[in-house]
Amino acid sequence: MADIRLEVPAENSVLEVLYDGSELHQQPPSMSEHLTQLARKIDFATDGEEIKEEKKEEEEEEEKQPFQQPHWPLEEVRNKIRQALTEVSVLHDLLAVVKPKPPQYMVLDPVQADPPEPKAYIQFLSLKKSLQAAGTILLNGAERLRTSQAEMGRPGRVVGQDFHIELLRLRQNWRLKKVGSTILGDLSYRSAGSMYRHSGIFEVSKADDGPGGPGILSIGSGGASPVAPQLGPRAIQSSLRVTVPTELTGSAYIFVCIKKDEEDICSAQLTSSDFVSGETHWQQKLEKAQNVLFCKELFSQLAREAVKLTPSIPHLVVGNQITATIFPGIHLLVGLCHSDGKNGQKGGSGVLVPGNSGTGGVVVGGNNHGSTTNMAPTSVMAGASMAGAPGVGLGGLGPSKYKHEHDLEHSLHQLLHRVYHHSFQHPLPHPVYAYMGMSKRRRAAGPEGMDKTQLVNMMKEQTLLEQIIRQVQHNFLRLRTMYVIDQLAAEFKDPLIVSHWNAFNSPTRSCVKINIATQGYDSVLRTKLVIHISERSLKCICRDGKIMTMSFEPQELRNLILCQISQHNMAALQCLARYTGWTVLSSEQNVGTGAIEPLGNASTVMLASPSGNKVIGVHSGPHQRVSVMVSSSPRPDFYPSTVVSGQRWENLGASWQEVRHDRMEGRNFLNKMELLMAALTA
Amino acid sequence: MGVSVLQIFPDASRSGCIETEKLHKRIMNLDAVQCGMFTVDCDSYYTTAQTGGGVRKMHIVHNTETPATTYAILDTGSKQVTLSADYLFDLMLPRLDHMYQSKKNLKIESKGAKYEVGDFVVKIGTVTMSGHYKGILVEVEYLPSVTPALCWSLMREFMQSFMGSCVKPTVPPYLQNKFHDVHTPQDTVQQYVEKFNEFREGPTFTGATPSAPSS
Numbered sequence: 001m002a003d004i005r006l007e008v009p010a011e012n013s014v015l016e017v018l019y020d021g022s023e024l025h026q027q028p029p030s031m032s033e034h035l036t037q038l039a040r041k042i043d044f045a046t047d048g049e050e051i052k053e054e055k056k057e058e059e060e061e062e063e064k065q066p067f068q069q070p071h072w073p074l075e076e077v078r079n080k081i082r083q084a085l086t087e088v089s090v091l092h093d094l095l096a097v098v099k100p101k102p103p104q105y106m107v108l109d110p111v112q113a114d115p116p117e118p119k120a121y122i123q124f125l126s127l128k129k130s131l132q133a134a135g136t137i138l139l140n141g142a143e144r145l146r147t148s149q150a151e152m153g154r155p156g157r158v159v160g161q162d163f164h165i166e167l168l169r170l171r172q173n174w175r176l177k178k179v180g181s182t183i184l185g186d187l188s189y190r191s192a193g194s195m196y197r198h199s200g201i202f203e204v205s206k207a208d209d210g211p212g213g214p215g216i217l218s219i220g221s222g223g224a225s226p227v228a229p230q231l232g233p234r235a236i237q238s239s240l241r242v243t244v245p246t247e248l249t250g251s252a253y254i255f256v257c258i259k260k261d262e263e264d265i266c267s268a269q270l271t272s273s274d275f276v277s278g279e280t281h282w283q284q285k286l287e288k289a290q291n292v293l294f295c296k297e298l299f300s301q302l303a304r305e306a307v308k309l310t311p312s313i314p315h316l317v318v319g320n321q322i323t324a325t326i327f328p329g330i331h332l333l334v335g336l337c338h339s340d341g342k343n344g345q346k347g348g349s350g351v352l353v354p355g356n357s358g359t360g361g362v363v364v365g366g367n368n369h370g371s372t373t374n375m376a377p378t379s380v381m382a383g384a385s386m387a388g389a390p391g392v393g394l395g396g397l398g399p400s401k402y403k404h405e406h407d408l409e410h411s412l413h414q415l416l417h418r419v420y421h422h423s424f425q426h427p428l429p430h431p432v433y434a435y436m437g438m439s440k441r442r443r444a445a446g447p448e449g450m451d452k453t454q455l456v457n458m459m460k461e462q463t464l465l466e467q468i469i470r471q472v473q474h475n476f477l478r479l480r481t482m483y484v485i486d487q488l489a490a491e492f493k494d495p496l497i498v499s500h501w502n503a504f505n506s507p508t509r510s511c512v513k514i515n516i517a518t519q520g521y522d523s524v525l526r527t528k529l530v531i532h533i534s535e536r537s538l539k540c541i542c543r544d545g546k547i548m549t550m551s552f553e554p555q556e557l558r559n560l561i562l563c564q565i566s567q568h569n570m571a572a573l574q575c576l577a578r579y580t581g582w583t584v585l586s587s588e589q590n591v592g593t594g595a596i597e598p599l600g601n602a603s604t605v606m607l608a609s610p611s612g613n614k615v616i617g618v619h620s621g622p623h624q625r626v627s628v629m630v631s632s633s634p635r636p637d638f639y640p641s642t643v644v645s646g647q648r649w650e651n652l653g654a655s656w657q658e659v660r661h662d663r664m665e666g667r668n669f670l671n672k673m674e675l676l677m678a679a680l681t682a
Numbered sequence: 683m684g685v686s687v688l689q690i691f692p693d694a695s696r697s698g699c700i701e702t703e704k705l706h707k708r709i710m711n712l713d714a715v716q717c718g719m720f721t722v723d724c725d726s727y728y729t730t731a732q733t734g735g736g737v738r739k740m741h742i743v744h745n746t747e748t749p750a751t752t753y754a755i756l757d758t759g760s761k762q763v764t765l766s767a768d769y770l771f772d773l774m775l776p777r778l779d780h781m782y783q784s785k786k787n788l789k790i791e792s793k794g795a796k797y798e799v800g801d802f803v804v805k806i807g808t809v810t811m812s813g814h815y816k817g818i819l820v821e822v823e824y825l826p827s828v829t830p831a832l833c834w835s836l837m838r839e840f841m842q843s844f845m846g847s848c849v850k851p852t853v854p855p856y857l858q859n860k861f862h863d864v865h866t867p868q869d870t871v872q873q874y875v876e877k878f879n880e881f882r883e884g885p886t887f888t889g890a891t892p893s894a895p896s897s
Contacts, residue, residue: 448751449766449866449867449868451683452748455749
């Protein structure tokens with residue numbers, strides 16, 4: 001008998017809820033009422049099977065039914081329990097009859113359903129199928145094991161070069177993310193501050209051995225290429241393959257040159273045998289692709305600025321080159337050279353031939369290859385035959401006609417890097433209330449009370465193109481100044497021109513110090529001048545403190561130095577006279593008489609010997625040769641005449657006689673003058 | 683940024699435009715070039731009662747010549763403290779309203795045309811207080827110098843050349859205190875506040891009778 005628990009519910013049911021919220025609870029039923037209620041819920045008999053005993057009882061009960069009340073509360077329960085006991089007893093008896101081992105009276109027989117028809121064919125099929133599946137799994141596993149074994153055992157393979165380690169290395173240097181089942185990387189400079197719209201996404205995949213096998217063979221047979229052998233094995237090793245967008249394949253650089261004449265602005269063409277084969281190591285490949293992206297951004301930025309700017313001579317943007325006029329007749333050419341891996345050439349119109357100078361430090365063999373084989377177009381073909389040659393081989397057309405300016409290319413890169421830097425780096429400390437990206441000076445503008453013009457000046461920013469043009473102008477002007485000074489130094493050995501270039505300079509400003517001295521007489525006099533070279537003008541500070549500003553025309557500088565040479569000669573002669581005891585009678589910087597100088601003025605010096613009987617006159621101009629005259633004081637040819645009768649007049653100086661000092665002995669002008677003085681004194 | 687001097691131009695007619703026309707004509711005779719407009723406005727804030735102590739004033743001044751700046755001048759009667767801040771300071775003022783409250787009817791501004799005469803900048807402004815005309819205020823700035831001592835006599839002469847005898851030969855008291863110091867934009871603004879206060883206090887302000895040279 002099972003225990004029947006009788007429990008009062010925790011709470012009485014609610015009869016009614018009044019409007020004021022109070023609840024009227026039902027009164028708890030009395031013990032007997034409750035028990036009756038519970039007992040009624042129990043139904044022991046599931047079927048209508050009746051047992052006679054029960055029927056008898058029921059009959060007895062039927063008589064009492066009009067009362068509607070059982071005799072005692074548990075009567076119904078008792079009846080049902082008894083009924084259950086009877087059933088169990090019958091079952092027990094039945095089991096007892098059946099149980100003895102040699103069955104005597106009764107046997108239990110299992111009920112047998114009809115066995116299904118055995119279908120051998122289907123069974124065979126399913127068996128085969130499952131065996132096949134298992135076999136495939138095993139074969140796959142074996143294949144994997146075999147490949148990994150083969151990879152491990154491959155000669156020349158660095159241990160540990162498997163895909164995941166490579167991926168880890170890649171991850172250390174590049175930004176990767178997983179999208180679905182593919183691994184994507186990011187080449188762009190966006191995280192560094194770039195605003196270029198190109199996504200710069202590359203895909204990383206596992207290299208399968210399929211193309212790898214033939215790759216070895218082709219490298220092995222392509223031994224003609226000087227670069228392939230050392231690069232080949234390394235390229236094959238990688239078990240990781242990166243796929244960069246087609247527009248970023250190959251390699252690119254920004255070609256910068258300065259052209260002197262108008263002709264053939266667009267007639268140049270690019271010959272580059274630079275090449276990225278499919279099997280290059282991923283690091284190099286990604287670096288190259290990133291470089292391509294950078295160059296493209298730089299160029300597009302420059303082109304945009306070139307179109308936007310409106311200088312007096314407009315900039316020319318044709319195809320992939322920009323032409324800007326920096327000085328009259330002098331042009332700056334900025335081109336984007338991009339060679340993809342297919343044929344080493346891209347861009348139909350207006351591509352450039354960068355002279356014969358190799359670019360970058362990665363010219364391994366391409367340059368030699370290109371120049372030894374043939375002219376430019378064929379060198380492209382030659383370049384194409386060698387796989388995996390990194391480096392820019394530039395076939396030479398006209399030697400040094402277009403000289404690529406490495407330093408200018410470098411400064412262009414620097415400029416864009418600086419733009420990146422400024423877009424993310426804000427000067428610190430940064431007040432919390434100020435706008436982001438506000439410059440330090442702008443922040444101080446309010447408290448310092450800057451006026452409108454100052455504010456407007458502060459907002460002005462030079463574009464990249466303007467900055468590079470200024471740098472190019474300076475670069476050009478510096479080279480030109482250097483050339484002029486060197487030419488003059490080569491031209492004039494007397495006096496000597498020595499120039500000292502300042503090693504510290506900025507991209508738009510440099511400085512040269514020029515010493516003019518006569519050889520052997522350095523201590524007598526040294527004329528010094530300093531020339532500051534800026535973008536479009538030269539500023540010369542002379543020895544006497546005079547400041548002269550010159551334009552970019554080289555003739556002006558040349559004239560100035562010629563004047564300085566002339567003045568140096570005169571000043572040095574006076575100093576020398578002081579040492580030798582001669583007296584300076586007169587010295588005139590700007591002589592008004594004599595032949596007119598094309599530029600500047602001639603100067604003269606008159607020197608008298610210590611005893612006063614000889615006088616030397618020297619006349620020198622910037623463009624005239626130095627002329628030296630001598631006169632002696634008791635004139636040798638004085639004959640008293642009717643007009644001048646007194647003998648005393650012979651003390652007047654005689655007529656001037658020119659000294660042919662170019663025929664004189666002596667190394668230079670001062671030396672000759674010293675000898676002359678000595679001769680005249682003796 | 684040079685030295686600025688402010689001068690109230692007496693306006694007997696109290697109409698404004700006649701006198702400004704006269705000044706305009708005179709200054710144009712000096713080969714002046716008109717170059718735009720200018721505005722200097724001044725809001726005054728008073729401390730509320732619950733802050734205790736005496737009532738203090740704070741003037742918030744904006745000058746279109748220095749557009750990025752807001753000047754806050756704390757006026758305790760005897761002493762003036764100038765703070766020049768970024769114009770974002772204006773956004774902070776509503777948060778101070780438990781301390782300082784604006785008197786709307788005391789808003790005063792000087793507005794007018796700006797002229798350039800060589801190294802001088804002349805600003806002829808009409809002063810209005812909450813819409814009512816108050817007088818004429820002329821600012822003369824001498825750009826090449828920053829020290830009043832070095833250029834006062836030159837400026838006085840120039841001012842007398844078009845404003846006549848209303849320009850006193852003595853140095854204005856404000857400049858006198860800073861006669862040998864470097865002139866800053868704050869000094870200009872403080873002079874404006876000083877003059878604005880004069881306009882506020884004396885509604886029927888009349889300067890000396892103009893005996894200006896005929897134009």
